[in-house]
Amino acid sequence: MQRDVYNPGLYRFLRAIVRLGLRLLWRVRVEGLERVPETGAVLLCINHISAIDPPAVGAVMRREVRFMAKIELFSYLGWLLPRIGTYPVNRDVRDSRAVRQTLRLAQQGAVIGLFPEGHRQRPGVLGQPRPGAGSLIGHVRAAVVPVAVRGPWRPFRRVVIRFGDPVDLRHSQDPAQDVMLAIGRLYYAPEEIGTGLPWAESD
Numbered sequence: 366m367q368r369d370v371y372n373p374g375l376y377r378f379l380r381a382i383v384r385l386g387l388r389l390l391w392r393v394r395v396e397g398l399e400r401v402p403e404t405g406a407v408l409l410c411i412n413h414i415s416a417i418d419p420p421a422v423g424a425v426m427r428r429e430v431r432f433m434a435k436i437e438l439f440s441y442l443g444w445l446l447p448r449i450g451t452y453p454v455n456r457d458v459r460d461s462r463a464v465r466q467t468l469r470l471a472q473q474g475a476v477i478g479l480f481p482e483g484h485r486q487r488p489g490v491l492g493q494p495r496p497g498a499g500s501l502i503g504h505v506r507a508a509v510v511p512v513a514v515r516g517p518w519r520p521f522r523r524v525v526i527r528f529g530d531p532v533d534l535r536h537s538q539d540p541a542q543d544v545m546l547a548i549g550r551l552y553y554a555p556e557e558i559g560t561g562l563p564w565a566e567s568d
Contacts, residue, residue, distance in 0.1 A: 372448045376429055379449060383424040390520050395425045397528035397551075403428070406471040406507035410544045412552065413480040414488050415518040419451075422478060422512060425526055431470050432478040433463060456483050459497055464504075471507045481541050488517040491549055499541030502534065509534060511544055513551035527551045 387393045401407060411422055423430045436453040439446060454463035470477050483495030502509060511529040518524060532547045534540045
């Protein structure tokens with residue numbers, strides 16, 4: 366088993382820097398943060414529009430967040446990412462090591478950040494959840510909280526980070542799609558849902 370080198374002090378130091386950057390460079394509005402449980406395991410399921418999404422969501426959270434990130438990032442940031450609690454996932458295979466790490470963190474009561482789409486989308490669009498995301502979401506014993514990031518991340522532009530109520534997935538046939546629909550309800554106005562999520566079945 367790989368040794369956990371997570372450094373909470375480094376995480377908090379970098380979080381403070383990102384918070385300052387968010388104040389100086391973007392007009393970030395945070396909504397619904399009180400919906401995130403203050404204790405216990407939480408799985409944040411977030412749409413993905415920019416590389417800024419993970420540090421931004423982590424910065425606005427009160428609790429520390431352990432993010433799952435594509436393994437390609439570790440080829441040049443492998444010295445840093447594990448120390449701030451980020452762990453790799455190979456998106457091209459069923460990555461049992463990433464699954465075990467996620468389950469282990471949930472057992473420890475951590476907050477885990479996951480991007481079900483698996484890669485960035487252009488602003489205004491929500492993509493289909495990646496195969497395998499539903500199985501992972503459905504097996505993690507944690508409060509599943511949808512998070513919508515609506516940009517674009519351009520200097521001095523408005524960015525909204527909106528947290529939803531935990532999603533009840535106990536009877537879900539497709540947890541990943543249900544989570545993306547919950548993100549869509551936070552992201553889009555009611556009249557936009559059909560065009561914004563063309564791949565999803567209508568309610």
